[in-house]
Amino acid sequence: MNVTTLRHNRVELALHEIRGGAGRPLLLLHGLGEASPNRVPSRAAAWPGPVYGLDFTGHGASTIPVGGGYTAEILLGDVDAAVTHLGEVTIYGRGLGGYVALLAAGALPDRVLGAVIADGPGLTGGPTEPISPAVVRLAADRRPPDPYALLELGRDLRPVDYALDIVRLAVGGSELEEPIDVAAVFRPPWLDAVAAAPGVAGLDVPEALALYAG
């Protein structure tokens, strides 16, 4: 499997070419605490083009930052680095990767042609209202996944109105009628609201990918 090293500020990101081919790439975004898979997931097997997987900051073969400080928005910057390298993509995100796929669909609507949000670790995120933060120090561990990633990205705030703003950006900027697909069965409040928004499909993963493959 070919691995390309991309740079996002001081972090080196591993972009894995899981399957070669021609045409628009499918970019896989893993869940919280996971890494890119070695094989194309069965639900994405029918994708006609190449398939890539990106290891987020602090995961897989990407850099483990010193002293934490994660936000989902930083992972959006990771995806931006991959999209800059690959060009137009369709994204299939699991769990946390599904939330980041949503952010990418909103931030890069002309280059993310379809974002599929599927069940997986880190789908829920934290509360939708401010709570007392857990200010805790974790034992140093330089092995992936970074414990600070698990702590901070497992409880980052995902207010409904923020998620809906992102949906509006995606729908307003995309050439697709439904640039976002919610395939997840479990739907925390942010995802429930996204699923009900105009411009969001509710197809299963293979159907959504067939739609986005065109």
Place this chain on the structure above:
Amino acid sequence: MTDIRTFPGARPPDRCHRVDADGVGIAVNEWGSATDPVLMLVHGGADFSRTFDVFAPLLAEAGWRVVAWDHRGHGDSDHTHLYSFDADLRDAVQVFEAVAGHDPVAVLGHSKGGAIMTTLADAQPFRFRAFVNLDGIPYRRPGPDLADHQRTEALGTEVASWLTHRRRTAEGIRKPGTIEELARRRGTMNPRLSTEWLEYLVSVGARHDDDGWRWKLDPSMRMGGFGPWRPEWALFRMAGLAVPFLGVLVGAEEPMGWGTLPRHVERWMPRHGRLEFFEDLGHFIHIEQPQMVADMVLEFLGDPA
């Protein structure tokens, strides 16, 4: 032109040391006797602890061990991979632990430092003996109130600009200049502060490279940004604080301020909390009027012992 700048009343720290915050080196500056009770001073965004060079000695002379640190990416602290509000909170706790263990200490936070400390006082109240929030009480997002579609549009612009910044930041390096040039640049964000003060700040807070002076702030950091976090959330935490509380607000508008007025925050004030308002002073009130603010803080805190 000489590199040495002085400013009336400014005094370098008596002690400097570093705290290891999970691999991120945090620079700590102290004024006053090491055996006096601790008073933490927490700087705001894009600032650094030497901005307290006039204010801190006034408090130290009254019997406080004044402790200030540079936030990660600021001043003499390490530049690191990631920055976030939660990471700043965690770094702060490392400094509190290193300086005072679990003992309660007096705390003064300015601007973003006030918002961070409001959050910490809610999360870990046992660390606080008294809390002064110096114009660090945001009550809404910056910018005008907007309808939904306008808010979405503004978010789109902000996201695009943030990503453009992130694409460039791997090679980012601050622009060099003379002391006067750096002071002039900072003056656009600090329009109420004197040239003499800003030039002093350059000489104690910037780095002198072969090709000129550079601010030390990590070039990958950027004011503003976007995300689900809302500044006013720190405000909601204020209502439940039990620690003796002094809030200070100002009336003069300027780029770094939040424009918070007493009427915006009165209902969120902690019980028995005190709120002071200075209509004609600006966001950096402790630099504009160090003696007046020091006297007010000392009177509020009472006898250090």
